[in-house]
Amino acid sequence: MGLDKVIEKQGFITTSIEAILKWAQKNSVWPMPLGISCCGIEMMAFASSRFDVARFGSEVFRMTPRQSDLLLVAGTVTYKMAWVVRKIYDQMPDPKWVVSMGVCASTGGMFRSYSVVQGIDKFLPVDAYISGCPPRPEAVIKALMTIQEKIKKQHKPDIFNFGKDISKTPKQENIDIF
Amino acid sequence: MALPKEKIFEVVGSVYENFGIYEHRNQLSIIIPPDRLQEVCLTLKDNPETSFDMLIDITAIDWLKGENRFETVYFLYSNKYKSRLRIKVPLSGDYPTCPSVTNIWESANWYERETYDMYGIKFEGHPNLRRFYMPEDYADPETGEPIYPLRKDFPLMGIPDSLPLPPYPEKYSEN
Ligand code: SF4
Numbered sequence: 001m002g003l004d005k006v007i008e009k010q011g012f013i014t015t016s017i018e019a020i021l022k023w024a025q026k027n028s029v030w031p032m033p034l035g036i037s038c039c040g041i042e043m044m045a046f047a048s049s050r051f052d053v054a055r056f057g058s059e060v061f062r063m064t065p066r067q068s069d070l071l072l073v074a075g076t077v078t079y080k081m082a083w084v085v086r087k088i089y090d091q092m093p094d095p096k097w098v099v100s101m102g103v104c105a106s107t108g109g110m111f112r113s114y115s116v117v118q119g120i121d122k123f124l125p126v127d128a129y130i131s132g133c134p135p136r137p138e139a140v141i142k143a144l145m146t147i148q149e150k151i152k153k154q155h156k157p158d159i160f161n162f163g164k165d166i167s168k169t170p171k172q173e174n175i176d177i178f
Numbered sequence: 179m180a181l182p183k184e185k186i187f188e189v190v191g192s193v194y195e196n197f198g199i200y201e202h203r204n205q206l207s208i209i210i211p212p213d214r215l216q217e218v219c220l221t222l223k224d225n226p227e228t229s230f231d232m233l234i235d236i237t238a239i240d241w242l243k244g245e246n247r248f249e250t251v252y253f254l255y256s257n258k259y260k261s262r263l264r265i266k267v268p269l270s271g272d273y274p275t276c277p278s279v280t281n282i283w284e285s286a287n288w289y290e291r292e293t294y295d296m297y298g299i300k301f302e303g304h305p306n307l308r309r310f311y312m313p314e315d316y317a318d319p320e321t322g323e324p325i326y327p328l329r330k331d332f333p334l335m336g337i338p339d340s341l342p343l344p345p346y347p348e349k350y351s352e353n
Binding site: 079082083086089090112113114115117122123124125 | 327332333334335336337341342343344345346347
């Protein structure tokens with residue numbers, strides 16, 4: 001970027017607080033791993049050294065929803081589990097994003113049956129879907145990059161309302177499918 | 179040292195003679211009516227010549243047609259002789275009853291609850307016969323009748339609105 005050159009030369013840079021906040025938020029998306037079936041294994045690969053999501057600032061998998069920004073629903077969601085997923089979603093502080101990983105979470109996948117929710121978008125606002133059964137870790141990284149792009153373009157951080165309801169989560173019509 | 183078939187026939191025959199036999203790929207099943215199930219199971223477990231001390235699983239089959247619509251299936255294992263046996267119990271009627279074997283093998287408790295949950299077979303003498311996986315008030319919202327998902331006449335995608343979903347988060351519900 002040459003930012004260090006600029007600072008070396010004039011000692012300061014000018015920018016807006018919003019841009020700084022967005023830049024920080026974009027590069028520290030902490031996922032909440034919700035590996036509720038086999039997709040969870042690919043999700044672990046996504047975080048570990050070979051695919052190394054630390055390159056994108058998401059290395060910290062928080063095992064508590066209260067410290068995460070991104071809900072990574074990796075696996076089959078049954079009607080029983082749907083309430084748990086919703087509870088975890090509600091515990092996450094705003095702003096938050098949801099990724100539906102794998103065909104099971106996105107559409108019910110091969111489990112076309114009475115007990116499996118046919119897509120988590122029936123009860124959650126989803127920001128990015130990942131196809132595949134299970135998806136490659138690269139696809140999960142692509143989803144993360146989509147979320148980062150979304151934060152950069154659509155998210156408006158509210159600096160006067162920190163800690164309260166600052167939800168500017170992208171709306172449903174902005175869903176990306178890839 | 180697998181248990182020879184003749185030995186099993188002899189032990190079962192000592193309490194009930196007219197049992198049916200079904201064999202497929204060297205896997206032996208014996209067929210007995212529900213009213214003799216208790217005696218046969220007790221003998222198979224307690225007799226040192228067979229010693230089927232472990233109950234692996236209980237499940238059921240819905241044949242949909244015929245006089246005996248349901249059939250409960252018991253999978254037994256003998257730790258002493260390292261051999262397996264399957265017991266089939268044909269049951270008549272749409273809401274059949276079958277004697278419970280919880281007094282013989284403790285592990286039957288949950289297996290029978292699961293079979294009841296999925297097929298609606300009532301196990302007489304079970305200490306706590308409630309639904310296992312499905313909600314306890316799982317019923318058809320229109321008729322109010324309890325529904326059993328593994329029956330053959332159950333629709334694949336279930337009965338609409340019989341299982342509740344959490345509501346869409348309020349903040350986004352206007353979209
Ligand atoms: S999409 Fe495939 S890998 Fe992922 S949870 Fe469903 S069945 Fe398992």
